[in-house]
Amino acid sequence: MAFLPDESRSLPPPPLLNKGSVWLGLVGWLSALADNAFNQRPVLRAGVHRQILFATVGCFIGYQLVKRTEYMHAKVDRELFEYMRHHPVDFHRAGT
Amino acid sequence: MAAGLRAVRRWGLVAAAPPGLAFTRSAFVVKKANNAQPNWLGVGLAFTTSVVLWASLITQHNEDVMEYERRKQAREHKCTRCS
Numbered sequence: 001m002a003f004l005p006d007e008s009r010s011l012p013p014p015p016l017l018n019k020g021s022v023w024l025g026l027v028g029w030l031s032a033l034a035d036n037a038f039n040q041r042p043v044l045r046a047g048v049h050r051q052i053l054f055a056t057v058g059c060f061i062g063y064q065l066v067k068r069t070e071y072m073h074a075k076v077d078r079e080l081f082e083y084m085r086h087h088p089v090d091f092h093r094a095g096t
Numbered sequence: 097m098a099a100g101l102r103a104v105r106r107w108g109l110v111a112a113a114p115p116g117l118a119f120t121r122s123a124f125v126v127k128k129a130n131n132a133q134p135n136w137l138g139v140g141l142a143f144t145t146s147v148v149l150w151a152s153l154i155t156q157h158n159e160d161v162m163e164y165e166r167r168k169q170a171r172e173h174k175c176t177r178c179s
Contacts, residue, residue, distance in 0.1 A: 010167045013160035016153070041131055049142040056146040060153050067160075 003064070008071035020069070021062035028058025 014020075032051040036043045084091050
């Protein structure tokens with residue numbers, strides 16, 4: 001299957017800053033800081049271009065992953081509701 | 097080990113490195129890193145890539161929103177038969 005099939009565009013797109021993109025952006029930024037630390041540079045003030053690049057890449061990948069996650073969850077929900085629609089007997093409320 | 101590497105870097109040890117060892121981090125072939133002079137090519141590429149990535153992310157998000165709205169309208173038109 002493609003990473004993001006066409007029908008995933010029928011879902012509401014997640015906001016630009018969602019938990020996936022923020023978290024992976026943070027991970028990217030922290031890895032740039034770690035690279036500074038390992039190369040004995042000033043942790044926050046050195047390599048700002050690197051920090052920005054890593055954070056950006058993290059946000060980008062996070063956004064794509066969250067879109068795919070929402071699509072997979074929606075697909076499973078759709079299949080679940082289809083099954084429930086086809087087997088109503090199994091899903092009657094308890095007691096009826 | 098770290099102290100030894102640091103000493104190597106301070107001495108500016110540059111071996112006559114065969115090309116095959118260019119990507120190793122062996123202390124025998126590493127060049128002295130000079131953080132005082134920025135690698136302007138690298139800085140420019142990093143900033144350019146960041147700008148391109150943000151631009152593509154924001155435009156893709158806006159396209160996604162428009163496509164979702166369009167499909168929602170199409171679905172409502174189909175259900176109500178343009179009533």
